[in-house]
Amino acid sequence: MYTAPLKDIQFVLNHVADINKVTAAINRQDDITPDLVDAVLTEAGKLAADVIAPTNHTGDQTGSRHHEDGRVTTPAGFAEAYQAMAEGGWTAMDAAEEYGGQNMPMVVSSMVNEIWQSANMAFALCHLLTQGQVYALQKSASEEQKNLYLPPMLEGRWTGTMNLTEPQAGTDLAAIKTKAVKTESDALGTHYRISGQKIYITYGEHDMAENIIHLVLARTPDAPEGVKGISVFIVPKFLVNADGSLGERNDVHCVSIEKKLGIKGSPTAVLSYGDNEGAVGYLVGEENRGLEIMFGxxxxxxxxxxxxxxxxxxxxxxxxxxxxxxxxxxxxxxxxxxxxxxxxxxxxxxxxxxxxxxxxxxxxxxxxxxxxxxxxxxxxxxxxxxxxxxxxxxxxxxxxxxxxxxxxxxxxxxxxxxxxxxxxxxxxxxxxxxxxxxxxxxTTAIQANDLVFRKTLRDEGKAVFTFLDEIDAEMITLAGNDHPVVASAAMAVTDALADARLAINHILSSANDPRRSAVSGSNYVMLMGYLAGGWLMARSAAKAAEQLEADGADENFLNAKLVTADSYMGHALPQVMALARSILAGDDAVLAMRPDWLQG
Ligand SMILES: Cc1cc2nc3c(=O)[nH]c(=O)nc-3n(C[C@H](O)[C@H](O)[C@H](O)COP(=O)(O)OP(=O)(O)OC[C@H]3O[C@@H](n4cnc5c(N)ncnc54)[C@H](O)[C@@H]3O)c2cc1C
The missing domain is CATH 1.20.140.10 (Butyryl-CoA Dehydrogenase, subunit A, domain 3)
Structure with missing residues (x-):
């Protein structure tokens, strides 16, 4: 059983993320009204609880199945649940209106996405990947491509995949080998023939939609080595005619699906491209700019x-x-x-x-x-x-x-x-x-590299210290709050800020030795997470204390909010101090280890 946590979501939207300020700043206060947000969340909660959540445990038990003829069937109820999402317009929620989307702000759609993912993560992954592709195409595809591919995906008739990984190219996409050879323009227009193997492709094959649009990273024959030679292609499972109707089956086939530790309901496919004449693919943007598009x-x-x-x-x-x-x-x-x-x-x-x-x-x-x-x-x-x-x-x-x-x-x-x-x-x-x-x-290591190298060392800590200064200013105000939980939360976060500054300065001081900076990365990600969580829990406590004063306040809910804030400060926030210690002391202990010593 699952019940969408609507009260908490509403509290967070209204009092922590300040949705009214956000909608005013983006000039959407007239259409994204509190009533609309309320209705959206309530309806999403119903669909999630009644239709999607019941497929979670059964989907895990049966898993998706790969058949000898290459078909993949998803667990009972998945196709119907996707259909229900499509009929409710949920598959169009955060895309642009000109392609049939509803253009919902992220602050709202993120909360709706939480609801789908809680109901059944293995199922909702299909929507997540489709949204990802829609986002990429909106940003980088030609107008013709957008008009052809986006509406059916937003209507929930087609779904999307992201095809990056190959056996030798996981984290390191520079190693991608899938080939894309430009053909003469024919009845299909200008296209490429794609050949190679992609692994771990989520919802690479399934029975929940009429067509699957693969977004595939591949290399043209004379592309430069490494990441500068990767292009991105739209490769539909069924080719799409100019009027949007489905044409022939493309030369991309599901070889197998993986047996996994979790998210068993979702098919994780090995896809083979070009076993015959080569899969037809259409370039998105320019050649060799594929990684930029994916980074977008x-x-x-x-x-x-x-x-x-x-x-x-x-x-x-x-x-x-x-x-x-x-x-x-x-x-x-x-x-x-x-x-x-x-x-x-x-x-x-x-x-x-x-x-x-x-x-x-x-x-x-x-x-x-x-x-x-x-x-x-x-x-x-x-x-x-x-x-x-x-x-x-x-x-x-x-x-x-x-x-x-x-x-x-x-x-x-x-x-x-x-x-x-x-x-x-x-x-x-x-x-x-x-x-x-x-x-x-x-992986978390890659988030850590991003946070250390791109987001901290590159601007010498400017963005992160600006963020910390803002938290500091808010905590100074909250430290004077009449409610003891709020005041002590603010002081706890202020202490944690001091630890965070020491840790960040340590990372900055090792800027000329990237191995040292990298050692601290994962702990730095976690430290910042705990700290940001503390910042917002202190804010949340202040809002709860303020609302408790009002007539008709929801006392149980608000008192629980104060307790969770207090609990966070006592049980989670101290991790900032522990992680700062690790960052300050940990580089030598790690880097002194030699890989050849590890096997005795
Ligand atoms: C269930 C599932 C679904 C997936 N869905 C998709 C999908 O839809 N589309 C798709 O394209 N891919 C998909 N993937 C692939 C997934 O994104 C990769 O598995 C992931 O990026 C890691 O790559 P890898 O498995 O090759 O691990 P590796 O790259 O071999 O990494 C192994 C270890 O080395 C570390 N490491 C590697 N490089 C570095 C570095 N530079 N710095 C520090 N540490 C490093 C990693 O953090 C990790 O701990 C899926 C994978 C799974 C298991």
Whole structure:
């Protein structure tokens, strides 16, 4: 069972991410009204709970299946659920209106995407990848390509994939070998013939849509070596006629799908291109600019995977709360015989810390979405600032939310005791599903490299220190708050800021020795995540305290908010200090190790 956390989402949107300010800044206050946002979230919550969430556990048990004739069938209910999303217009939510999209701001669509991903992450991945491709095509494809491919994807009739990975080219896309040879222009117009093998292609083949549009990275014959010689192509499963109708089957085939640790409902395909005459592909943008085009959508895709971390954590929390309210075992200290395990102080600790981190994750995701909205649609003079802020936040959101989802879903298993280890309850599934998140769309190490080298060393810490200064100023105000939880939260964050500054200065001081900077990267991502979470939980506590004063306040909800903020400061925020210590002390200990010593 899953219930969309609408109250918390609304609280975060209205009081932490300040959606009204965002919609005003992007001139959308007339169409993105509070009533509309409320209706969107409520309807998404219903579809997620009634149609999508029931496919989660069964989908994990059956998985997708590859057939001898190359077809792939998804678990029972997946195709119907996708159809329902399409009929509700959800597949068009965040695309441009001119192609049939609804142009929903990211701050809202991120919260809706959280809901889909909580309901069934393996299923919702198809939508995530399609959104990613839509975003890339909107930004970089020709007008004809956009008009031909975007509307059916937004209507949910076709889906999209991202084809980067090859056996020898994972993190290092410079090693891509898939070939693209330009043919003479014929009845199909100018096109290329694509040949090669792509692996790990999510929803590379399936039965949920009429057509699949692959976005494929490949090299033309005389392309320069390395990343400067990669181009990107649209390769439809069924060729598309000029009027949008489907033509012949293209020369791309699913060889097999992977057996995996988690997200088993989603097919992860090995795709073979050009077994016969070569798959027909259409160049997007210019030759050799493929990686640039993919990088153009990277913030979007990485942010979406960060949201998956939040989503799977929320699902694990709901399941853990349900179990802990029901299961009886022993007499909790200070309680009575027959009290449920939620009354054991340690179980309460686990669940409260899970909830606190999830609220911090959600707040950070919403603030990240708002930054992207402001970067794209805010006042011209402010766009560069918000672009820089979004670029800073994305590796933190991707890295921190996904890494913490491993711990949060593991705590969910712990609450279930032995039943957590038994597949029947579904708690183990969330833990297994979460494991992919710090791996795909750039491993945590890649987020760390991004944060250290591009977002910190390149501007000598300017963007990150500006961010820290803003947090500092807000905490100075909150430290004077009448509510003791708010004031002490602000002081805790101020202390953490001092630790963060020491750690960042240490990273900056090793700028001339990139190996040293890189050693600190993953800890730096996590430190920034915990710190940003603390910042927003302090803000959240202040808003909750303020609202408690109002007549008719939702006291249970608001008091719980104050408790989660307090819990965050006591149990999560101290990680900033620990990580800063590791950063300050850790380089020598790592770099002194020689790989040849490791095998004895
Ligand atoms: C279920 C699943 C779905 C996927 N879906 C897709 C998809 O739809 N489309 C697609 O194109 N790909 C997809 N992928 C591929 C995924 O993006 C890659 O697996 C990922 O980028 C890592 O590449 P790799 O597996 O080759 O690992 P490697 O690159 O071999 O990395 C192995 C280890 O080395 C580390 N490492 C490598 N390079 C560096 C570096 N420069 N600095 C520091 N550490 C480094 C990594 O962090 C990692 O810990 C999927 C993968 C899986 C498992």
């Amino acid at each position: 959508m990277m913030n979007h895709a990485r942010f979406s995977v960060g949201l998956q971390g939040l989503a799977v954590s929320e699902r694990a929390l709901q399941q853990a709360i349900g179990y802990a309210m029901d299961r009886k075992q022993g007499t909790p200290l200070g309680g009575q015989s027959g009290d449920a395990i939620i009354n054991h102080p340690d179980v309460l600790r686990i669940i409260t810390t899970m909830k606190a981190e999830i609220e911090a994750m959600r707040a950070l995701a919403a603030v990240g979405g708002a930054a992207m909205d402001l970067a794209h649609g805010g006042a011209e003079a402010d766009r560069a600032f918000w672009d820089e802020r979004a670029a800073l936040l994305v590796p933190i959101i991707k890295g921190w939310l996904t890494e913490r989802s491993l711990a949060v879903t593991s705590l969910g298993v712990q609450v279930h005791g032995g039943m957590g280890f038994i597949e029947e309850t579904g708690a183990a599934q969330h833990y297994r599903d979460a494991r992919i998140l710090p791996i795909y769309e750039g």
